[in-house]
Amino acid sequence: MNSRNYHLDLFGLLALVVFTIFTFISVALYPQPYSPLFDWLSNLGNAYLNHWGAVFFNWGCIITGIILIPFIMNFYRWDTGKISEKILLGATIVLGVFASISLIGVGIFPETHIHIHVLAATGVFELLFLIVILMSAAIFNHPKFMISVGFIGAVAVIIDLLFITFLSLPSYHDALASIHSTIPIPGLEWSAVFSSLIWLAALSFNMYKNNV
Numbered sequence: 423m424n425s426r427n428y429h430l431d432l433f434g435l436l437a438l439v440v441f442t443i444f445t446f447i448s449v450a451l452y453p454q455p456y457s458p459l460f461d462w463l464s465n466l467g468n469a470y471l472n473h474w475g476a477v478f479f480n481w482g483c484i485i486t487g488i489i490l491i492p493f494i495m496n497f498y499r500w501d502t503g504k505i506s507e508k509i510l511l512g513a514t515i516v517l518g519v520f521a522s523i524s525l526i527g528v529g530i531f532p533e534t535h536i537h538i539h540v541l542a543a544t545g546v547f548e549l550l551f552l553i554v555i556l557m558s559a560a561i562f563n564h565p566k567f568m569i570s571v572g573f574i575g576a577v578a579v580i581i582d583l584l585f586i587t588f589l590s591l592p593s594y595h596d597a598l599a600s601i602h603s604t605i606p607i608p609g610l611e612w613s614a615v616f617s618s619l620i621w622l623a624a625l626s627f628n629m630y631k632n633n634v
Contacts, residue, residue, distance in 0.1 A: 433493035434626025444482025451475030467532035483529030494518030510560035521549035
């Protein structure tokens with residue numbers, strides 16, 4: 423195994439660890455009682471709401487996005503030569519890089535830059551939804567693909583779809599990243615983000631363990 427690729431295999435796991443640590447440091451520093459069910463993730467990066475903790479959440483997004491770029495570009499190693507797989511993997515890599523850049527954008531333009539922030543956050547959610555579907559379709563029949571990763575991906579897709587559907591409802595128009603409590607959307611947002619990152623981490627473990 424190429425040593426460089428060997429280390430890149432672990433970047434999906436690293437992304438989950440980094441994002442989780444930085445996010446929960448930010449939660450710990452939030453001056454008011456914070457609940458994933460009531461409060462948006464983006465509220466953590468709002469310096470007006472989270473004076474001491476915002477920097478941790480925002481840098482967590484930036485660092486996680488940077489880590490994910492080389493990991494996602496490494497997906498080409500799943501290619502078995504089939505044209506359909508090449509197309510799906512190529513689309514996944516392109517969308518994955520854009521999703522990573524969008525996540526970096528969430529950190530650079532926090533909730534205080536609401537219009538750019540919402541654009542970046544929407545890009546993260548919608549692109550991750552597509553990435554899980556395309557990547558799963560591309561590698562489902564690969565001999566080294568772990569079926570447990572597929573189950574995690576299915577859960578992530580269902581949660582992402584629920585979240586995107588709720589956001590499309592008139593009653594939740596412009597709700598994303600609001601400073602107001604909006605059940606059940608913030609809880610779905612947390613679930614959507616972490617289920618997608620857990621899927622990436624599981625895929626990372628799959629690549630590392632089975633020497634893809």
